[in-house]
Amino acid sequence: MPTTQTTPADDVILETRELTMRFGGLLAVADFSASFPRGSITGLIGPNGAGKTTCFNMITGFYRPTSGEVLFEGVPIAGLPAHKVCRAGIARTFQNIRLFNNETVLENVMIGRHLRQKTSWLQTLVFTPASERENRRDQARCLELLDAVGLADLAGEKASSLPYGAQRRLEIARALATEPRFLLLDEPAAGMNPQESEDLMGFVRAIRQAFGLTILLIEHDMKVVMGICEHLWVLDYGQTIASGPPEAIRSDPKVITAYLGEEHAHA
């Protein structure tokens, strides 16, 4: 997608302003202010419990932030319900895979299409040409998506019967079916072996290119993070402790302290 090269650096697709989440007395995320250039792949890293998934939940409408704002293409979206955020063009995956287990692979992806559908189920009662056409078109589109993630052969299988790696790819295909412009991946490489992680990196780059996406991902596998992210944000105990290109983050003493503890940073 040419946009990555041609758009100016200040073309920001999503921006968070002092995003803060408090659970009772616990400050989960404090003043998270970040901006994401269109077409970029950004990583959100930090030790367990740093507030990464909480950030995802605030951006995607699962949590209403205690304070702060999220601007998506200049439009404030913080506090919108999750389905409206998705409709606006932001999709996500989950750390613990959440598929529709009793449904087939194809049906899982079709569910992602429903919010772009124009005909109602009432029309399918009498087989109107419009609803039949739309249904055929959406099925074809979903099969293409499955093809893109390498699951086309398994379209008729039950989602729960897929192996782990395939389930992760199905979750991504399902998210892509909603036609997002911004995609959040929560630990996409979790539970993958080195070869699978390698493949994943190529896959993430490929879908960015093919679907014109901006991607934000949470990941613990540093090889993946350093390999595909162009920019990193580092959280620790809810605070943003660093941000910058991967090479700079790698040697940032504050980040090393957060990950490894005090002694190692000074050693």
Add this chain to the structure above:
Amino acid sequence: MNLATFIQNILNSLTLGSLYALVAIGYTMVYGILRLINFAHSEIFMLGAYFVFWGITLVHLPWPVAMVLAILVTASLGVLVDQVAYRPLRDAPRISALISSIGVSFFLQNVAIVFFQAIPREVYRPAWLEDPILVHGVRVLPLTLFVPLLSLVLMLLLVYIVYRTKTGLGMRAISKDIETSYLMGVPVNRVIAVTFGIGSALAAASGIMWALRYPQLQPIMGTIPGFKAFIAAVFGGIGSIQGAVIGGLTLGFIEIMTVAFFPDLAGYRDAFAFVLLILVLMVKPTGLLGERPEDKV
């Protein structure tokens, strides 16, 4: 309404309220621990009353002995129901145990119909509970003093068990987190059994006193009080024993006082509780004192 009637109404409310509260405690304890609405609880209430009737008419036991025995038998029955119908479903989807409890409820109710017939039966009432006494010129039914007092004693006993014994500590631990309780060596299954036993004993006591107050026995007598007591538990905040007591008393007062002040609404008295339930669930589903963890994303 004159003062005497008003006092009688207060006593009636307290009586009805304590009866609801005793049953509500059983609902709230089981829900607190297993997240299960135990539909069969209302049949436990009914059977407690029938067991006293049996003890007196068939075995000719003295009334107090029959009462204590009936409470013990009913408590064992409550434990048995859990072991047979709910325990195998601990790992199943939550609604399975609920459906099982609906099945047990219908089962017990119809077993009662088979054995006792559907016709209402008279209840033996000791004379000292029935003959009105004069307190400062107000005619008072001793029963309306006896029921709240006995209920109070039972509740204090319960508070002692829950807050001063090891089993009680186990109950509180399980209601916070059943998985961790297993890991910490809490004898979970035994504590759950004790919980069912206590809850059923209180329901039996309530059922027995209910039969004294509204002197009739019939197999469906538990259904409506059971629902109302559950609603009381929700109103007070499910999982909270204090909440169940407050909820029960509140419901008793609402019911008696509404009928006392607006006799036209008497026909709707069974609907009050359900309207209250729906209102509570809409406005504050956690009830007065309850807390419920949010779904994790």
Add this chain to the structure above:
Amino acid sequence: MRRGRTILLNVLAIGVFGLLLHLAEGYCNGYQLQILNLIAINIILALSLNLIYGFTGLFSLGHAGFMAIGAYVCSILIMTPDQKDMLFLLQPAYDWVQTAHAPFFAAVLAGGAVAAIFGAVVGIPLLRLGDDYLGIATLGFAEIIRVVANNVPRLTNGALGFKGIPAYADLWWNFGWALVALYVIVRLLQSNTGNVLKAIRDNEIAAKAMGVDVFRYKLLSFTVGSFFAGVGGALLASLLTTIDPKMFLFTLTFNVLMIVVAGGLGSLTGSVLAGIGITVLLEWLRVVENPVDLLGFSLPGIPGMRMVVFSLALIVIILFRREGLMGMRELTWRSLAGVFSRGKA
């Protein structure tokens, strides 16, 4: 091509079924016809509850309430003004109740529609509740309907209820409506909207992330389910020709729940099969409640025994075969063809 064949097979099946109904009408006695009619109505009720609970995951215990609404609305519309004059003894009916009249089809439709409206109205506040709370709240709704029916004699004739409701609901009407319910619910579930409902059942959080307005779809499922519950109630009123508030106790919901669980939550085929099996079982169990003469000895009937066996059966199913008869499987022409080709091979 494949679709064409499916349609042809469906039309053929309906034709054969119609022929069977015609034969049944001629050869069955009144008691057998009554059972067949009850089967049709129970299928409608089970399909609608399965849509709500089995496919959308909404644990509703309010079916008896929606049935009551459908039954009362339909009865008021099909009884003649003269009949109502005679019927409302306690207090005269409201004028609009007195004069309202409609043909049977419109009356059943109206019964369903009013039930659907009630479904939507109570659904808006209640469907935000979690599973077991939703169950108890919908049960509360059904009880409130019953109490109201008892207390508004100018609308419902109070505790006396209605007698002599015209008996229009014959085999053709009942099975016709059962087919309509089956068709509408099958098509709904085959559409992508059906996928969305199942998605909500399987994983509500993921459904939200996929842009599903969960509440709206729950309301849709609940409303459609309420509609058919109302239709079932309307047909039942005309079949039995008498209704009163006592008829719509929780037991009625329990029976429908039993059919849905026994057939399999999330299997329409299961609901149809269990609808047949359990209706027959319930009728057959009536025998144990009536006195029997056996070789000259007369055994007394045992009241309550029917529900003892029935509730025990539910407990056994839940404990030992939670997926019911069919699990989530469906019988389709294709799966039938699969069975036959395997048989040949």
